[in-house]
Amino acid sequence: xxxxxxxxxxxxxxxxxxxxxxxxxxxxxxxxxxxxxxxxxxxxxxxxxxxxxxxxxxxxxxxxxxxxxxxxxxxxxxxxxxxxxxxxxxxxxxxxxxxxxxxxxxxxxxxxxxxxxxxxxxxxxxxxxxxxxxxxxxxxxxxxxxxxxxxxxxxxxxxxxxxxxxxxxxxxxxxxxxxxxxxxxxxxxxxxxxxxxxxxxxxxxxxxxxxxxxxxxxxxxxxxxxxxxxxxxxxxxxxxxxxxxxxxxxxxxxxxxxxxxxxxxxxxxxxxxxxxxxxxxxxxxxxx
Numbered sequence: 052x053x054x055x056x057x058x059x060x061x062x063x064x065x066x067x068x069x070x071x072x073x074x075x076x077x078x079x080x081x082x083x084x085x086x087x088x089x090x091x092x093x094x095x096x097x098x099x100x101x102x103x104x105x106x107x108x109x110x111x112x113x114x115x116x117x118x119x120x121x122x123x124x125x126x127x128x129x130x131x132x133x134x135x136x137x138x139x140x141x142x143x144x145x146x147x148x149x150x151x152x153x154x155x156x157x158x159x160x161x162x163x164x165x166x167x168x169x170x171x172x173x174x175x176x177x178x179x180x181x182x183x184x185x186x187x188x189x190x191x192x193x194x195x196x197x198x199x200x201x202x203x204x205x206x207x208x209x210x211x212x213x214x215x216x217x218x219x220x221x222x223x224x225x226x227x228x229x230x231x232x233x234x235x236x237x238x239x240x241x242x243x244x245x246x247x248x249x250x251x252x253x254x255x256x257x258x259x260x261x262x263x264x265x266x267x268x269x270x271x272x273x274x275x276x277x278x279x280x281x282x283x284x285x286x287x288x289x290x291x292x293x294x295x296x297x298x299x300x301x302x303x304x305x306x307x308x309x310x311x312x313x314x315x316x317x318x319x320x321x322x323x324x325x326x327x328x329x330x331x332x333x334x335x336x337x338x339x
Contacts, residue, residue, distance in 0.1 A: 124252025218295030
């Protein structure tokens with residue numbers, strides 16, 4: 052990994068948990084329940100929170116932009132989420148959820164100068180993101196910036212992670228990996244156990260078929276582990292993802308990027324230490 056790739060990936064590792072809080076925090080489930088969403092599982096609110104910037108889109112649009120979920124799973128929740136609440140109401144509730152969750156996690160620091168400084172630096176990077184051809188990032192980028200620094204920090208982290216995610220989909224397509232193959236190949240290099248990826252809704256038969264196609268390409272062994280070629284391909288995908296994610300960070304000079312890392316570090320520790328996020332995840336954070 053090059054130094055630049057490492058720096059870009061480090062910023063992703065710091066920003067991703069700050070974004071992901073909204074999918075797991077009790078305050079977010081409370082706001083979702085107030086809208087009328089079932090909260091016995093996280094998926095109704097997940098699809099509502101994440102897809103709302105796109106508008107009241109159909110299942111095909113969500114399947115295409117989210118990439119890793121099976122069409123069958125997406126169809127179980129979309130477009131039904133919009134019959135519970137319209138996207139504008141979802142976005143307002145999402146902002147309330149972030150405000151409450153961050154206040155619970157960070158306490159008085161949400162009103163402090165260091166968080167405001169972090170929000171300003173992150174906003175500078177997010178505002179520089181070229182969202183052409185990046186549907187999730189583009190949808191997030193046109194939303195109004197929140198007035199409160201802590202909610203603005205979340206919004207910046209969201210634009211940056213969706214920008215990276217859209218680029219990651221591009222890298223996977225360039226590598227010739229379809230949605231299920233993307234997950235199977237990631238599990239094969241040890242990013243997470245295959246059981247973790249079951250959350251994306253693919254059947255055992257679909258997973259097995261994806262593995263078979265990877266074997267035909269010489270990318271996977273019979274035991275489900277990656278071959279040397281499989282490891283190289285996935286490393287190439289991550290390197291390409293870093294390249295495609297680098298643009299926004301050029302808006303900050305080296306000292307500003309280092310300062311932002313310093314400011315985000317304690318927040319990252321609080322989020323990880325809260326136990327809200329799963330220790331093993333489908334994004335491979337901590338593994339790639």
